[in-house]
Amino acid sequence: MTEAVPAIQTLLEELTKLPGIGPKSAERIAHFLLAGDRKVAVTLSEALRAVVERIRPCRECFNLTEGDLCPICSDRRRDGGIVCVVETPRDVGLFERAGTFKGVYHVLGGRLAPLENVGPDKLTLTQLVQRVRRGGVREVILATSPTLEGDGTALLTSNLLAGTNVSITRLARGVPSGASLELVNSQILADALDGRKAF
């Protein structure tokens, strides 16, 4: 498609920076935006500008929000004594969709991955420790992913919180409700056995 036009070339380059978008998808999207109703493109560009200008991290939990405090932190019905520590704002969305958690969150901004240049200083760990030290937090739930990097992040977080009196828990891992035992893999079964609780 019209590779000689610089503006289109720039658009293609920017689109391919997005996750999951290769050169072919970028061409298809660019073509769609330019071919039909251009209002779609204008609305999209305005929406992008709006999020970039208005959305920022919540002062308390670092979830993304429009104001100073996110809707969860400002909700009086949420239990501020239980803090669920997650990697990204996307994870907050996942827990909220599950709909059972009534506490609040702390978004680390990623997971500890020194080989990918994500050291402890790139995460909001100091802020979490300060938040716990300010008082009022009874339990910190480490809800990072159960990969080695996620477990490493949980380990580092719990080491840093060791000096406080807060109770630290880790998300359980095991057989999902509704899954048939023969369909889950052996590691999940092993984890479920390790994490068994009184019935």
Place this chain on the structure above:
Amino acid sequence: MAAERATALVIRGTDWSETSRITTLWTREFGKVRALAKGGRRLQSSFEVAFDLLTVCEVMFLRKAHGGLDLLTEATVRERFPQLRTDLRVLYCGYYFAELLADGTFDYDPHPQLFDATLETLRKLGNPTIDRPAAVSAFELVWLRELGYSPRLEECAVCGTPVEAGVRVPFSPSAGGALCPKCAPSTADRRWLSADGRATLGRLATDGDTLPAGVRTELRQLLSQMVSSILGRRPKMLAYLDGVG
């Protein structure tokens, strides 16, 4: 495309899309292999679990002929190292080994002894009473030897002249060993290697259980310099190891 079977340690993983990832495997049979794991991020998939970092797995993959990514077709977990998940110091050592293997070896350049040493060291680190700096140093020495850079302790690394035995010697990390009196003055990164340090370095590769306190700092520094000189940069994980002893 030929189907290959290998025993592999996962040393790097990058998300490629919602459903697949590119995995760098350190295999016993083929050395470093970079391969695409399609559907490697589905929750229930035992496939995904096998590609978690520093997991040992058995894999089947299709080797691409023209420089493209190999394609993983099967994977089962063979071994995990639980201590990586309970002791941050061990985790950092594991990441350090992964860094040296990923950035210091070439694709399809097998080193079975280095593969075995990696697994053996990761197992050893599971023992909380282990001398960690000794284990790390012994691993570095196997890595150096397999890449062809074993420190030369008995003859000058520049000209090959034998150097006096049993005494401290000038040593150049970039030249890869001891220096004779003639070569030492013109070697920019020369430093001293104590007689004790020299003796310990000589036996560490075969008997890597302890690093005496008296030479610990000296040898950790010297080996870090050698590793950095071969990688062309200071390994990222060294900063993390320094903090944990």
